[in-house]
């Protein structure tokens with residue numbers, strides 16, 4: 001398990017993967033039109049034996065500096081698909097699970113095959129999987145290979161969401177070349193949406209842009225009723241944030257979905 005090419009800190013993180021110290025939390029996404037929690041985003045945590053529960057900002061940027069993020073990314077993808085399959089089997093009915101993908105994973109030549117392999121192993125319909133890719137990745141890795149990879153994933157039925165939307169470039173020309181199904185408005189713009197006119201203007205124009213391009217819009221970081229109301233008045237379609245639920249461990253998600261009576265009646 002030890003790899004001489006890794007630093008001590010990297011070894012620790014690699015051990016964490018093998019020792020099952022990494023865990024996924026899940027945050028439900030509320031669909032306004034159907035009044036159900038249609039999606040669920042997997043968010044990684046590290047149950048560190050000494051330091052307690054660590055959030056991704058405490059280890060993901062570090063993991064992204066090496067191919068450790070590839071191990072972690074694969075683990076997260078596989079774990080999220082397996083968990084979703086379990087929920088499906090229990091008749092809990094979110095329609096998809098969203099997994100965050102780092103730009104570095106797309107540098108892996110066989111990334112698309114890895115994703116297809118996991119779906120086949122878990123026997124999960126590709127339409128149940130959404131990959132969240134940061135807008136900054138798309139802009140930075142402005143190359144044919146990345147675009148072709150995303151096209152292949154999308155063609156297979158996997159949904160593509162553009163994360164942190166609005167924090168990247170001023171130009172959105174890339175949207176014409178990359179198949180994207182959904183955009184996620186960054187929580188930066190949601191934070192003061194009830195009090196800051198400039199933020200309202202940005203959010204309004206992002207929603208309008210998405211509508212014109214036939215993309216679904218998800219607002220993240222929604223904490224208060226007034227933020228929710230402002231977004232509803234702008235016809236935002238999906239809402240994610242503490243207002244509905246914090247990211248929860250898998251067993252608490254079940255409880256949450258049951259309390260909201262989201263059970264597949266088929």
Ligand code: C2E
Pocket residue numbers: 027042043044055056057060073076099100101102132163164187220221222223240241242243247
């Ligand atoms: P993100 O994808 O933009 O995820 C949204 C972050 O906002 C999450 O932080 C979530 O817990 C937090 N959040 C959700 N609702 C609210 C709210 O109402 N208010 C506020 N203030 N925050 C809210 P988290 O879980 O700490 O994740 C941070 C970032 O780490 C994520 O940002 C994502 O970029 C990255 N990340 C998480 N899991 C993974 C993973 O499996 N792989 C990769 N590559 N990155 C991951």
Ligand code: CA
Pocket residue numbers: 041100132163
């Ligand atoms: Ca995300």
Ligand code: CA
Pocket residue numbers: 163164165184186187220
């Ligand atoms: Ca985000």
